[in-house]
Amino acid sequence: MQLPASAKEIDTRTTGLRATRPAAASHARLWKLVGLILTLIVAYLLPLGLSNYQAFEFTQVFIYAIALLGLNILIGFNGQFSLGHGAFYALGAYTTAIMTTRWDIPYGWTIIVAGVLCLIAGFLFGLPALRFEGLYLALATFALALSTPQILKYFDNWTGGSQGIVLDKPSVPLGLPINADQYLYYLTLTVLLLLFLLAWNLLRGRVGRAMMAIRDNPIAAEAMGVNNALYKSLTFGVSAMYTGIAGSLGALAVAFVAPDTFNAFLSINFLVGSVVGGIASIIGALFGAAFIEFVPIYAQEISRAAPWAIFGVVLILFMYVMPTGVAGLLHRVLERLTRRPSKESSADNVVATSPAPADPGASSPARAASGKHE
Amino acid sequence: MAANDVILAIRDLTVRFSGIVALDGVEFDVERGKIVGLIGPNGAGKTTLFNCLSRLYTPERGQILFEGHSLLTFPRHKIAKLGISRTFQNLALFPTMTVLENVMLGAHSRTKTGFFRHALRLPPVAKEERFIRDVAMESITLLGLEHLADHLASGLPYGTLKRIEFARALAGAPKLLLLDEPAGGLNHEEVFQLASLIQQVRERLKLTILLVEHHMNMVMQISDKVVVLDFGRKIAEGRPSEVQRDPEVIRAYLGDRI
Ligand SMILES: Nc1ncnc2c1ncn2[C@@H]1O[C@H](COP(=O)(O)OP(=O)(O)OP(=O)(O)O)[C@@H](O)[C@H]1O
Ligand SMILES: [Mg+2]
Numbered sequence A: 001m002q003l004p005a006s007a008k009e010i011d012t013r014t015t016g017l018r019a020t021r022p023a024a025a026s027h028a029r030l031w032k033l034v035g036l037i038l039t040l041i042v043a044y045l046l047p048l049g050l051s052n053y054q055a056f057e058f059t060q061v062f063i064y065a066i067a068l069l070g071l072n073i074l075i076g077f078n079g080q081f082s083l084g085h086g087a088f089y090a091l092g093a094y095t096t097a098i099m100t101t102r103w104d105i106p107y108g109w110t111i112i113v114a115g116v117l118c119l120i121a122g123f124l125f126g127l128p129a130l131r132f133e134g135l136y137l138a139l140a141t142f143a144l145a146l147s148t149p150q151i152l153k154y155f156d157n158w159t160g161g162s163q164g165i166v167l168d169k170p171s172v173p174l175g176l177p178i179n180a181d182q183y184l185y186y187l188t189l190t191v192l193l194l195l196f197l198l199a200w201n202l203l204r205g206r207v208g209r210a211m212m213a214i215r216d217n218p219i220a221a222e223a224m225g226v227n228n229a230l231y232k233s234l235t236f237g238v239s240a241m242y243t244g245i246a247g248s249l250g251a252l253a254v255a256f257v258a259p260d261t262f263n264a265f266l267s268i269n270f271l272v273g274s275v276v277g278g279i280a281s282i283i284g285a286l287f288g289a290a291f292i293e294f295v296p297i298y299a300q301e302i303s304r305a306a307p308w309a310i311f312g313v314v315l316i317l318f319m320y321v322m323p324t325g326v327a328g329l330l331h332r333v334l335e336r337l338t339r340r341p342s343k344e345s346s347a348d349n350v351v352a353t354s355p356a357p358a359d360p361g362a363s364s365p366a367r368a369a370s371g372k373h374e
Numbered sequence B: 001m002a003a004n005d006v007i008l009a010i011r012d013l014t015v016r017f018s019g020i021v022a023l024d025g026v027e028f029d030v031e032r033g034k035i036v037g038l039i040g041p042n043g044a045g046k047t048t049l050f051n052c053l054s055r056l057y058t059p060e061r062g063q064i065l066f067e068g069h070s071l072l073t074f075p076r077h078k079i080a081k082l083g084i085s086r087t088f089q090n091l092a093l094f095p096t097m098t099v100l101e102n103v104m105l106g107a108h109s110r111t112k113t114g115f116f117r118h119a120l121r122l123p124p125v126a127k128e129e130r131f132i133r134d135v136a137m138e139s140i141t142l143l144g145l146e147h148l149a150d151h152l153a154s155g156l157p158y159g160t161l162k163r164i165e166f167a168r169a170l171a172g173a174p175k176l177l178l179l180d181e182p183a184g185g186l187n188h189e190e191v192f193q194l195a196s197l198i199q200q201v202r203e204r205l206k207l208t209i210l211l212v213e214h215h216m217n218m219v220m221q222i223s224d225k226v227v228v229l230d231f232g233r234k235i236a237e238g239r240p241s242e243v244q245r246d247p248e249v250i251r252a253y254l255g256d257r258i
Helices: A007-020 A022-049 A052-078 A085-102 A107-129 A134-154 A180-203 A206-216 A218-223 A228-254 A264-277 A284-302 A307-321 A325-338 A347-353 A364-369 B046-053 B076-082 B099-106 B115-119 B123-142 B158-170 B188-205 B216-222 B240-245 B247-257
Strands: B006-017 B020-031 B035-039 B061-066 B084-086 B176-180 B208-212 B225-230 B233-238
Touching (some): A022 A052, A022 A180, A052 A228, A085 A134, A107 A134, A107 A228, A134 A264, A180 A206, A180 B115, A206 B099, A206 B115, A264 A325, A284 A307, B006 B208, B020 B061, B020 B208, B035 B046, B035 B188, B035 B216, B046 B084, B046 B176, B046 B208, B076 B084, B099 B123, B099 B158, B158 B176, B216 B240, B225 B240, B225 B247, B240 B247
Antiparallel strands (some): B006 B020
């Protein structure tokens, strides 16, 4: 523990360290980059070989993925729970439905407005939510989910009551040689890529570290100078914004909104997707979305009588085989392939080593921090 | 530096927890650049005093002046930026993050880019990230933790975790460093090394240190001044040699046995 004699010595040690690492790390980065580029090429060529219905299914996956990413940012990276994100999905959906049908506002703008509205709504909801922790927050948000359909019906001169609102499907712009379903596919895919990039930026730096620090140990985070209240409310806002944009796109894709599609089950479904995909992961949102889109459909094909029983069995199997979600498994496989000895520091890697603590609010480090006294 | 440059002044500090008085009218000064040992038997109120400085507890009575400003007017998250860093007696690391990331959090208070600029990765972000990483690596190197930089800050020996906290506190470039039992989990040889490390860090970084430690030899060896608490009251204050001979201090420590 002797101090190095001079600053110069510090430098050589530091660079010495960096020199020993990169081989494996850059190897992994290369793999990831190649994987990403290939995936993108496939994703952009795919609709040309799909039926309209299949293209629609993938569109739905992308939409869910955006919603789930919002949830992952909140639960996985910040340790706040929500069983009520269906409400923000609904807010985004109705924003677009009302703005396009009533005021003839181009749908592109309504997506942005939906995002901003949900950002504000989420931030405001996040403020009182600061008082709740862990399971209590889950219950408070669940109350939001339960009341959403009723609230929508209550404001029926805006929302059309239980009849809902029928939207126009966005028409293909610029005379592109694709059909409306393919266009929606490309639209949602592009929005998804943009939002995933923003999330990756947000999570891999100072802000992301502070969010995770709050999740791991709120008292220590605050002692480091993190403004917990502000970060948690803003994270709630960002999370709601993602889910709201997904809702807006969902309204466009389905071309119809009605209160009962935004019931509590939707919120729970989001949570399922989030956990299955890998809760503290960006890419996990895509796997989770595929799960909640496709597994119910296949379950229906296997058994018309009891599709949810089959869904449940598949879900349990998934959690058994991949307790840290698909992203966690993927991360471990990638790590083995590139044989890295230790964890590298990046937002996406947290997932493999440890999912968010089940009860972040009341986790023991928080108590340890204030001394030994409970 | 003036001989009497007081960086931290504690006045009449009183904290009560349902029935017990954890701190009872405690008063003392910490002079800039000094190492002040804060000792006392278990439950004397040492950690409680640290928690007041971190604003985790709000005292019932009293004042805490840091460089002339009342700390009690600042919220918790502003304390680090004022120049006060701490370590925790029972560890408060971020266990799912790497050692490097933990220490990088230490520099959070020295940087300011927020959600918007990070999401768009605007130019100041890269610059700040580089700064944070450099500061953290320097601090990690100082504590001899380079080989663990990418290791998770969990599942490591207790003494190592304590050192990670030390590194994290240093990354905040504090003026005043609060160390709560830094020698916990160390063997005799390591305690000796830690003592000289603390002295060197003080010299090199021009720090003021408030040190809580049960390791009496270490405290007496490196402190310029020692403050003794017992049942929340200050019972002695002075140079190590004086305090060691103080009858009240001897009674507090050996009380049950006399
Ligand atoms: N949050 C709290 N709630 C109730 N009592 C508390 C709390 N924090 C501290 N105390 C009590 O205050 C007294 C002082 O505790 P403190 O932790 O400050 O002692 P300490 O000097 O740090 O002891 P040690 O050397 O064992 O760490 C003890 O009696 C303790 O039980
Ligand atoms: Mg203590």
